[in-house]
Amino acid sequence: MASSIHDLARHLNISIGTVSRALNGRADVNAETRQRVLEAARKLNYSPNQSGRSLRQGATRSIAFMLQPHPGDQQYGEPFFIPFLTGLQAQLAEHDLDLMVVMGEPGQYQPERLRRVVETRRADAVVLANTRREDDRIDYLSRAGFPFATLGRSQSGGDTYPSLDIDFERAGEEAVDRLVARGHRRIAAIRPSLDLNFGYLFLDGYRKALRRHGIEVDPGLIADGFINETGGYQVTSRVMLSKDQPTAIIFNNDAMALGGCKALAEMGIRPGHDIAVIVIVDTPLCRYFSPALTAFRPSLEPMGRRLAEMLLASLPAFAGPEGTRIIREVWPLELVARESD
Amino acid sequence: MASSIHDLARHLNISIGTVSRALNGRADVNAETRQRVLEAARKLNYSPNQSGRSLRQGATRSIAFMLQPHPGDQQYGEPFFIPFLTGLQAQLAEHDLDLMVVMGEPGQYQPERLRRVVETRRADAVVLANTRREDDRIDYLSRAGFPFATLGRSQSGGDTYPSLDIDFERAGEEAVDRLVARGHRRIAAIRPSLDLNFGYLFLDGYRKALRRHGIEVDPGLIADGFINETGGYQVTSRVMLSKDQPTAIIFNNDAMALGGCKALAEMGIRPGHDIAVIVIVDTPLCRYFSPALTAFRPSLEPMGRRLAEMLLASLPAFAGPEGTRIIREVWPLELVARESD
DNA sequence: TGTGTTCTCGTAAACGTTTACGGAAAAACG
DNA sequence: CGTTTTTCCGTAAACGTTTACGAGAACACA
Known part of the structure; x- marks a missing residue:
């Protein structure tokens, strides 16, 4: 059917x-021969068969992205990833690379799904997201010697792979600074209970800023919940029922913030009036919520592009003249001040 | 490195x-020989090289999904697709098929990105979403004789491909029925201005129900806007400024509904009190918005699984004993009554 | 003219599979 | 024991590429 060489x-x-x-x-x-070949290729509508090429070259020219829903996230997923993927794919396409998405089991972090990709050599490298503090997938890929990069840092695997992360620590600090400047002393921190690394980073920044302001860290104001709206609802209710209520809450996850605001509304507590609310990762929800939620916004599409570059720079087949480099970057978030704090 | 046959x-x-x-x-x-081979395969950690296999068999064992952000959707994408992809991938995985995601240019519907997949034979079939009424991609794939299935119907390509859609027409009807039963006569319909097919289907249902109730269709109550929050904000503002305001609004898109509610809030109009609001496709936003928005909810994950089945049933290599079949289905939406209407 | 260099191209092997074909050995059958 | 059938396995080709190697022709140079 399709024409071959x-x-x-x-x-x-x-x-x-x-x-x-x-x-x-x-x-x-010969220049003239080349012309004739190119013309014929156009005329016969030739394009190279990727399987043949892969077999011969030992490279598939495709990169796998592992998209792993959180547990309890069945109904709707994180809007986070689409723009990130857009950037990732755009940059890969410039190098004639394809993007393949492998979905993990929601919640599970075992590398089974990855193993398939690695062992049957369906991709040349992998991009991981939602990194945990200790991440089986990173351990597996490291041991297998399979190239990868991560969106988010981890304690696993050392500094042997490229990674791009958001500066959650700094965002935690800035959020506290902003709230303290507005007179708050009792500031709650609500984050996911999973081992997700950004939860730790956020908390580090939160604690650091509190101490800097000479405010004692009250463990009662730090709470973990399921990483979705329901979790946010539950944990916020609990925190607000404590004897000594906070006057401000920082949510480390947008979905949890939504659920949390629902809980507040039911208790008659209005963000922006009766309590200050700041969300660490902005989504359209934050903007169109009433009241609009003050939040820290990442540049997802550029991050996707950048991580693609960083991954390619670590691969011998694509590295530039300087040779392969392991690049790790942490990007700042931009505060978008709205009505909730 | 990896062991071969x-x-x-x-x-x-x-x-x-x-x-x-x-x-x-x-x-x-021989049974005993087979045992020895299987053991050795396990011992040597063998798994077949996909490139070799693809080349020989002329099939890649991977299915491409085209994910195409709407224009103006750069910052965050539709949460819609993650659970759909989860189902799609899960079902494909049961047939040992991989899922590959090809991102389109935001907004553009030309088949360039698809051409790559088709011509270099990187996938065995394609799944399309966000189908338009006249869809270049469908025309292209049909002409190329490349197998595909769509999430959403279209007028292009005839009945030659499997498709799974949501019953937007019925949802439009039901929304009107519900509002009329509550005494509304001036019901606005707000939908995306793009050629997206579901916008037409929704409007068909809306008109049909109005006529059934003997209510004249007022063109001033039907409005198109950009398919994002900003678009919803703008078009809702416009509609509410008309001389003869609606007492209810049906939004055909969740993002537009969010923006629309923002506009309403700024005008001091409260959904659920001063105006009734119904959203055609539910998202977590609708649930956690204040007031919670009444919405029609799809079963995304099962739809993903089902479309995978339908696609496979249309492929000779995977069809069961009955042979290949082109299946087209339209699934109902479930009304989730909340506080906004 | 002879020698060395450059340009251009054909040959053939290789990547890792699957599979059509045929043949040897074993089994079945008379 | 001879013939036929069955069981099992090896051989080799094929899928579509890329690329090392070598060879012929043209050219340069002395």
Whole structure:
């Protein structure tokens, strides 16, 4: 059906070797011959069969992204990933690389799904997200010697892979600074109960800022919940029922913030009036919620592009003249001040 | 590095043909030999190289999903797709098929990105979403003779491909019925201005129900806007400024509903009190918004699974004993009554 | 003219599979 | 024991590429 390099060769009455060389821009082919080959390729609508190419070159020219819903996230997923993927894919496409998405079991972090990709060599590298503090997937890929990069840091695997993360620590600090400047002393921190690394980073910043302001860290104001709206609802209710209520809450997750505001509304507590609310990762929800939620916003699409670059820089086949480099970056978040604090 | 079928053969001192047959469960191989092969495969950690297999069999065992952000949707994407993808992938995985995601240019519906997949044969079939009434991608795939299925109907391509859609028409009807039953006569319909097919279906249902109730369709109450929060904000403002305000609004898109409610809030109009609001496609936003928005909810994850089945049933290589079938289904939405109407 | 260099191309092997074909050995059958 | 059938396995080709190697022709240079 589709034309192969053999068809071109037959059509032009030359050998397949020459056709291949002409197509790949090698030097040892006559200029006029190359022209004829390119024309014929256009005329016969030729494009190279990726399977054949992969087999010969030992590279698939595709990168796998592991998209793993959180547990309890069945109904709707994080809007976070679409723009990130857009950027990732755009950058990969510039290097003629495809993006393949492998979905993990919601909640589970075992590397089973990854194993398939690695062992059958369906991709040349992997991009991980939602990194945990101790991450089985990172351990597995490291041991297997399979190239990868992560969106988010982890304690697993050392500094052997590229990673791009958001500065949750700094955001935690800034949030506290902002609230303290507005007179708050009792500031709650609500984060997911999973081992997700950003929960720790956020808390580090939160604690650090409190101490800097000479405010004692009250364990009763730090709470973990399920990483979705229901979890936010539950944990917020609990925190607000404590004897010594907070006057401000920092949510470390947008979904939890939504659920939390629901709980507040039911208790007759209005964000922006009766309590201050800041969300660490902004989504459209925050903007269109009433009241609009003050939040820290990441640049997702540029982050996707950047992580693609960083991954490629670590791969021998794509690294530039300086050779392979392991790049790790932490990007700042931008505070978007709205009505809730 | 990774072991091949040749390694197994050498290790067992038999031919690669026998190894392959043993691995693939063919009948013409001695039971004991098969055992030895399987053991060796486990011991040497063998798994078949997908490129080699694809080349030989002319099939990649991967399905491409085209994920195409709407224009103006750069910052965050639709939460819609993650659970759908989860189901799609889960079902494909049961047939040992991979899912590949190809992102389109936001807004553009030309088939360029698809062409790559088709021409270099990187996938065995394609799944499309966000179908438009006239869809270049469907035309292209049809002409190319490349197998595909769609989430959403279209007028392009006839009935030659499997499709699964939500019953937007019925949802439009039900929304009107519900509002009329509550005494509303001036009901606005707000939908995206793009050529997206569901916008038409929704409007058909809306008009049909109005006529059934003997209510004249007022063109001033039907409005199109950009398919995001900003678009919803703008078009809702416009509609509410008309001389003869509606007492109810049906939003055909969750993002537009959010923006619309923002506009209402700024005008001091409270959904559930001063105006009734119904949203056609539910998201977590609707649930945690204040007031919680009455909405129609799809079963995204099951839909993903089902569309995978339907696609496979249309492919000769996977069709069951009854042979290939083109299945088209339209699934109902479930009304989730909340506080906004 | 002879020698060395450059340009251009064909040949063939290789990547890892699957599978059609045929043949040897074993089993079944008379 | 001879013939036929069955069981099992090896051989080799094929899928579509890329690329190392070598060879012929053209050219440069002395």
